[in-house]
Amino acid sequence: MQRHPKRKIERQKEAIRSDCFDLARDVRILSRSDFSAQVGLSKATASAIAQEFLQAGLLREIGRGDSRGGRRPMLLEFMPGARFAIGIVEGRLAWEGVRTNLDGEIVQRARAPLRGRGPTDCADVAVRLVEELRSGVVPGSILGIGIGGPGQIDTNTRSLKATPSLGRTEDYPLGAMIEARVGLPVFLVNAGRVGALGEYYRGVGRGMDCLVFVALGELGLVAGIVLKGKLYSGASSLSGELGHVTVAGEPLCYCGNRGCLERLVSGDAILAQVREKLRARPESPLSQRLGGDLQRLNLPLVAESAKENEPVVSDVIATVADTLAIGLGNLIDLLNPQVVVIGGPVGTLFGESLVSPLRNATRRRTLSPAFNAVRIETAQLGADAQLIGAATLVLQSAQIASVLR
Numbered sequence: 123m124q125r126h127p128k129r130k131i132e133r134q135k136e137a138i139r140s141d142c143f144d145l146a147r148d149v150r151i152l153s154r155s156d157f158s159a160q161v162g163l164s165k166a167t168a169s170a171i172a173q174e175f176l177q178a179g180l181l182r183e184i185g186r187g188d189s190r191g192g193r194r195p196m197l198l199e200f201m202p203g204a205r206f207a208i209g210i211v212e213g214r215l216a217w218e219g220v221r222t223n224l225d226g227e228i229v230q231r232a233r234a235p236l237r238g239r240g241p242t243d244c245a246d247v248a249v250r251l252v253e254e255l256r257s258g259v260v261p262g263s264i265l266g267i268g269i270g271g272p273g274q275i276d277t278n279t280r281s282l283k284a285t286p287s288l289g290r291t292e293d294y295p296l297g298a299m300i301e302a303r304v305g306l307p308v309f310l311v312n313a314g315r316v317g318a319l320g321e322y323y324r325g326v327g328r329g330m331d332c333l334v335f336v337a338l339g340e341l342g343l344v345a346g347i348v349l350k351g352k353l354y355s356g357a358s359s360l361s362g363e364l365g366h367v368t369v370a371g372e373p374l375c376y377c378g379n380r381g382c383l384e385r386l387v388s389g390d391a392i393l394a395q396v397r398e399k400l401r402a403r404p405e406s407p408l409s410q411r412l413g414g415d416l417q418r419l420n421l422p423l424v425a426e427s428a429k430e431n432e433p434v435v436s437d438v439i440a441t442v443a444d445t446l447a448i449g450l451g452n453l454i455d456l457l458n459p460q461v462v463v464i465g466g467p468v469g470t471l472f473g474e475s476l477v478s479p480l481r482n483a484t485r486r487r488t489l490s491p492a493f494n495a496v497r498i499e500t501a502q503l504g505a506d507a508q509l510i511g512a513a514t515l516v517l518q519s520a521q522i523a524s525v526l527r
């Protein structure tokens with residue numbers, strides 16, 4: 123993301139700094155000559171960057187190592203707690219936030235209820251979380267804020283796109299609004315898609331060339347695609363709109379098309395299908411448990427019943443898995459990924475009770491060499507995949523050099 127035009131020489135300096143930062147974070151203990159040898163820098167430049175990192179507290183000297191023919195080199199240790207990032211993820215009723223260290227490890231959590239569904243409510247709740255997560259932290263040690271926001275988002279302008287169904291009649295510059303209020307750099311991506319970065323950096327997909335994260339929510343479905351270490355954005359930040367892939371003739375979707383995948387497999391669709399089946403099966407254990415009041419049915423209860431193999435719920439989950447497999451099979455045939463991670467609030471809630479039938483159904487919908495090459499897994503980081511992914515928007519190497527001070 124290039125938010126401000128920069129001179130070429132500055133961009134080159136940032137690229138070198140970010141390579142040095144990556145090296146230090148990966149190897150943990152190194153010498154000045156490792157910077158020159160492994161990043162390909164002159165001794166003077168390597169030494170200057172090491173000095174800059176030492177002064178910033180990102181490295182500390184821990185004594186001399188073994189000689190490789192000359193003077194014994196001073197060893198430098200990477201200090202993950204020297205700076206922090208804040209990651210924030212939107213939710214239907216409340217937004218959650220974390221403060222992570224430079225390794226993306228969570229050191230603090232916060233939660234704030236959403237007071238309304240409008241764009242200014244989003245800005246307000248994010249600012250409240252930032253204020254809580256940075257109170258008591260040394261001023262200047264927070265590098266920036268990564269936000270997984272609601273709905274369609276323009277990553278370049280850091281704006282929420284107009285979405286009438288979410289009460290947004292025009293684009294809203296959420297990133298700039300929050301940045302102005304908190305005085306820190308803000309990065310903004312759709313909340314489902316950031317999960318891909320979390321699982322790529324700290325979860326099941328570490329170091330893989332092609333990872334797909336499928337975020338299944340109460341209302342929607344979106345996929346984040348990481349290609350060669352970068353979240354793939356597309357021409358207008360809309361890559362991975364898996365929820366609006368057409369898989370049937372009905373029902374009508376708010377996007378204007380019919381038969382969109384998310385209308386058939388999201389949390390609300392699962393609830394509606396279970397309710398319909400229970401209406402016809404008042405004798406089932408789940409109906410009895412609800413005392414016949416189907417309005418008391420909620421997703422945690424459905425997920426619990428799925429884990430206990432309650433037949434009514436298992437039937438619905440099998441249908442949902444079959445339908446989701448159409449979209450997933452197409453995605454696997456198009457991208458040939460190494461791993462597909464099923465996460466998001468609903469994906470995490472159901473876990474293996476959804477992923478296991480999904481694996482079987484996807485096998486029937488995918489070219490077998492592509493299916494044999496892919497692992498379909500539940501999110502290793504669970505609900506934290508998206509929170510850590512949001513913080514990673516700040517911590518990933520492309521950004522780090524421009525926000526290090």
Ligand SMILES: [Zn+2]
Nearest residue numbers: 366375377382
């Ligand atoms: Zn749609």
